[in-house]
Amino acid sequence: MKTQPLKGMRDLLPHEQALRDHIQAEILATYRAAGFQRISTPILEDLENLDKSDGGDNLNLIFKVLKRGDKLTSALQSGDATKLADMGLRYDLTLPLSRYYAANRASLPTPFKVIQTDRVYRAERPQKGRLREFVQCDIDILGDSSPNAEVELIDVTARALLRIGFTGFTVNINDRRILRAMLETMGFAADTLDSVCISFDKLDKIGADGVRDELTEKELPANAVASLYDFLQGGDFSLEAVASRCGDASLADDLRYVLSASEKVANGRYGIAYCPSLVRGQGYYTGMVFEIVCPQFSGAVAGGGRYDNMVGKFIGQQVPAVGFSIGFERVCGILLEQGYAIPGAKPRLALLYLPDADFADVLAKAERLRAGYDVTVLPQAKKLGKQFGTLEAAGYQAAAFADNDDIRQLGQKK
């Protein structure tokens, strides 16, 4: 039998899990203090829901669950490979939340300020070194069309990162509506804009030439591609420069508001920046998009945006919605590298007992010691000095004994 976890998935050692539990508790405490409420949804979703969810490239990365029993038999007999699966592992927490809101909205407040922190799955190629199972920490506001919702999500997410010791980060913000207006003015057809945006989002990675080449490959109109390439090479990426190419300068009002209010809220604790090339990969974003970048990591540590049409796909009635997701794996990876120490944990004590001890008495003594320590009961080794060394290496601060009242502090000689 194979001892390693599946490719792209991870076993977490105790010290990694302890860090993650602490970080998650700190993030949750920030979210809860801001009046957000946690929910959860199943990891599996109906496969048709996932397929229709505007998830962009992620739709190609869905792990599908084989049908069972008679349904599998008929699917096999039909010879149609697309009918073999009926459920899929979610690739993010936004589609499940939209379905959840549609199903449960009668029991939920308006606006609904919601927390999700849970596992998601993407069948990335293992050689890319990307995880196939990872945790996202999301907050979303449903039922509020005001740009104050964006300002609040940015504030709360940034405070969560500050609380766990992140500093020096910047929140990049854009509005897809402005970008789309500019692109339409340049001559791209409305039904090609999603595709143009997905290429444009790669500006940081592939440069202006790469964007032009990718758009040309997609057989988009040459004059429009040339016009965008000209803009990209021009170098003035200010909001006013972009707004002036939109036809309607008032389109930038919401973004101007979010930038200036967020700047005031940030009050110098972190950066707020307009980023005209920002699109974020998901196809479902309809307006504002944002991400958090920090010097310690090359990609974004958080990303989000407004997705006003997603709930409507379920109930035929538009519900404004906006969300911000912390990439939990990235954040924990950075903190582990930095040697983050969990504050305020109780000291760990090993209560050692000899073979002739009354084990019920040992457990009772352990329970009394738990007022001041996390107490593990362990058989006492013959070579006590060696056992102290092993305990110290394993992170114990003290040892006590079932048969006397000594408490030995470990590691004091160092």
Added chain:
Amino acid sequence: MKTQPLKGMRDLLPHEQALRDHIQAEILATYRAAGFQRISTPILEDLENLDKSDGGDNLNLIFKVLKRGDKLTSALQSGDATKLADMGLRYDLTLPLSRYYAANRASLPTPFKVIQTDRVYRAERPQKGRLREFVQCDIDILGDSSPNAEVELIDVTARALLRIGFTGFTVNINDRRILRAMLETMGFAADTLDSVCISFDKLDKIGADGVRDELTEKELPANAVASLYDFLQGGDFSLEAVASRCGDASLADDLRYVLSASEKVANGRYGIAYCPSLVRGQGYYTGMVFEIVCPQFSGAVAGGGRYDNMVGKFIGQQVPAVGFSIGFERVCGILLEQGYAIPGAKPRLALLYLPDADFADVLAKAERLRAGYDVTVLPQAKKLGKQFGTLEAAGYQAAAFADNDDIRQLGQKK
């Protein structure tokens, strides 16, 4: 698109999630204070590992994940339906833990006292009303062959339940080795005992006649079936009565020890009982098995046992192991029904703002109020009295205002 979650899976509303998070934190705190360390493993496991895992009936309930890309194409061309899937969703946390210990044992202490609390999956028939996705809270001790490990797991699990307000429960204990010896003495062949035990475990549900019928259907020797049926109808199920049928009365020594030590540890706070019909469903248990039953629920709220051969399947070397798992869904279901109130939560306050408010100032005021409250910022409604009613119904204890210093306590008139 479908708004309901998949059959047998659940959306959790905010109040349900809040209860679960609290209960889980209480259980984890009990486990951690006893020196257990949390880990986690992926939800997906290699399908061959799962298939070879001695999981009893659960092996028929595995959700399988379809292969992808070229591997799916070859599997389809082979015409062999068993080759379509390469991964499966875990049906419990014991197989993944055994694999984890095999892979990571060089980095882990001996004995390894470990916590897992996470989701597992079983493709139960939906009409049975059983969940297909649910959470288990497990503690295990690996690398300790002494029956003290059993005593400790029972103590710690029972204290976790007491801490969350469970009372009046009983820990039922048995040892499969005694049962197997008795059954062999009765004339069942060694290689049929797993099958006999699985039927015998159903004694509470189907009675002595049902056990006899099931064993007869399985075509087991009529004289052995008759001998067991005779014992079941005899009515003396004491440990000494069973031990006397084993050929070797010393086989009962470990169980006698665990029963008496656990009785002393329990000290009247909960019951300890010998249960000769107890087998627990899993095929991988090798010795002691136990479960916790309480008058509020017809099944067990926790179950576990010793599985000394599981890690050996991975590394070819036996590692003693024993675990105890709390059925988190059942526990939370019982507490929800009882109207369990989460103690010590901060009061919830809504900070209301008018359209002309400076939203950055609103957020700053919210942050100041968070010293004493969980604070949600919300637009102020035109009909303030109605809004107070809505807020109170949604669980808010107070309302404050962005433009003055009043704090209105909600629900005082009641």
